[in-house]
Amino acid sequence: MSIELSRQLPRTDAAIPWQGHRPAGAVARVLVSRVGTGLAAVLVTAALLLPDRLERLTPGAFARIPVEAIGGAALLLVLRPRARRIVAALAGVALGLVTLLNLLDMGFHSVLARPFDPVLDWILFDDAEAFLRDSIGPAGATGAVIGAGVLVVVLLALMALAVVRLSHVVARHSAVATPAALVTGTVWVVCAALGVQVSGAAVASRTTADAVHGRVEQVRAGMADREAFAKEAAVDAFRDMPGDRLLTGLRGKDVLFVFIESYGRSAVQDPEMASQVGAVLADGSRRLGAAGFSSRSAFLTSPTTGGGSWLAHSTFASGLWIDNQQRYRDLTSGDRLTLTSAFRRAGGWRTVGIMPGVTRAWPEGRFYGLDHVYDSRNLGYKGPKFSWTPVPDQFSLAAFERLEHGRAGHGPLMAEIILTSSHNPWAPVPTMLGWNQLGDGSVYESVKRAGKDPKEVWKDPAQVRTEYRRAIEYSLNSLFSYVETYGDDDTVVVFLGDHQPVPTVTRNRLGRDVPVTIVARDPAVMERISGWGWQNGVKPGPDAPVWRMDAFRDRFLTAYGPR
Incomplete structure (x- = not known):
């Protein structure tokens, strides 16, 4: 009965809702x-x-x-x-x-x-x-x-x-x-x-x-590079050189090796900034010349670009190509003679480092043969940071003068000085002040407030390039003013860039070259490098000689060694 009844009921969507959809x-x-x-x-x-x-x-x-x-x-x-x-x-x-x-x-x-x-x-x-x-x-x-x-x-x-x-x-x-x-x-x-x-x-x-x-x-x-580097490092013409035969052409001189952060070929050749930076360099040559100094310039090819400054510093000092962190570790754990440690071996120099970018222990100072390292914590700076830069360049140079070079009766000095105000992100940029106005650096509070916000600058690549240029100009002016004010007959300055800036600035042009310049008042110092073919002045031209950065140590020690 129920079966028959079910057959007679109408079949609708309401009765069977899952049929039809x-x-x-x-x-x-x-x-x-x-x-x-x-x-x-x-x-x-x-x-x-x-x-x-x-x-x-x-x-x-x-x-x-x-x-x-x-x-x-x-x-x-x-x-x-x-x-x-x-x-x-x-x-x-x-x-x-x-x-x-x-x-x-x-x-x-x-x-x-x-x-x-x-x-x-x-x-x-x-x-x-x-x-x-x-x-x-x-x-x-x-x-x-x-x-x-x-x-x-x-x-x-x-x-x-x-x-x-x-x-x-x-x-x-x-x-x-x-x-x-x-x-x-x-x-x-x-x-x-x-x-x-x-x-x-x-x-x-x-x-x-x-x-x-x-x-x-x-x-x-x-993995293979480590073995290759060990073979390269084993060759050193100056390893066994007696101290009394090292750096005989610089006896009695104060020798300053000054690195300018991110100072690359782009700063002096890129059409967007070459004229302004060139004007600063031309003025620097004029001012140094008026103070009795002469200068010669060329280019060095850095092992790094955009960053990794320590790789360039170690390449320049050691005469070895340090283009990765493993090479750097192996180098600094060894006993390779560096430019800076050569002064210590030679005797007669106090060797110091002015390292405003260092904010903690830096054991590499022993490898570089530095008697004393002044970092950001003991330069006497009480002012504000300028983005990454812990200490403005002019203050770093003033601290070197106050702590070492300006001390009465000091003997010959060898100093490695790192100028960091041209470090990325290049904003805010410090301004030049009177050397007697720096104090403990508190004066820079108002200078920083008047500067630009790096977060705003980096929204526009054109602004980044502009602020990079201004930072380089500040670093150069700080150095030129220091040499002009405090340099003397015994002052010898070797200043150079460590690497090109980031691709936002370079746009992947002009390679990895950095300018290098030697400045001295004593004609005998400049005569020693007369065969290098370097160009007069503090600005190398496009056709200036180009050396690999690792070639500098041997050529410098040879030029200023016994004849």
């Missing part, structure tokens, strides 16, 4: 699932095609076919479920790591004009955190560090989840995925054979595979 919840779940799959595909594809430089981050870079996606899909199709899940998760983490390295490469190319070294560059993050702390404050730096850590964790987790999700989709729709992979693979091979490109980038992409291969070669080269 899906429940709203089911539709939403399907939609969310498809959106999630689409986002996973976008994330993985973007990671596989992500370039390692900001200037290559264009739409065309992502309009390509990644061979890794084709190979990955083929592999997932043949694996059993459990193995597929494990492989997909591991592949996702690996892809996340490659993406992270590409992002680091973008940053390193933007600042140091080179890729990130996964073996040697981790120490630079400590310097980056210190730079952020000085530029945007402790709270901002802490927030940036925490944010970067969270980003790393999220990136690795999302990439692993994305690849696992796509692996499920590929396995569930293997009937479609298999021919799709074959067709896409065929298209990739054809595009590779024909060299098809989009916006200058090959359509047949193997970006991630090449990146992984490059990292492996980078690590292998780094």
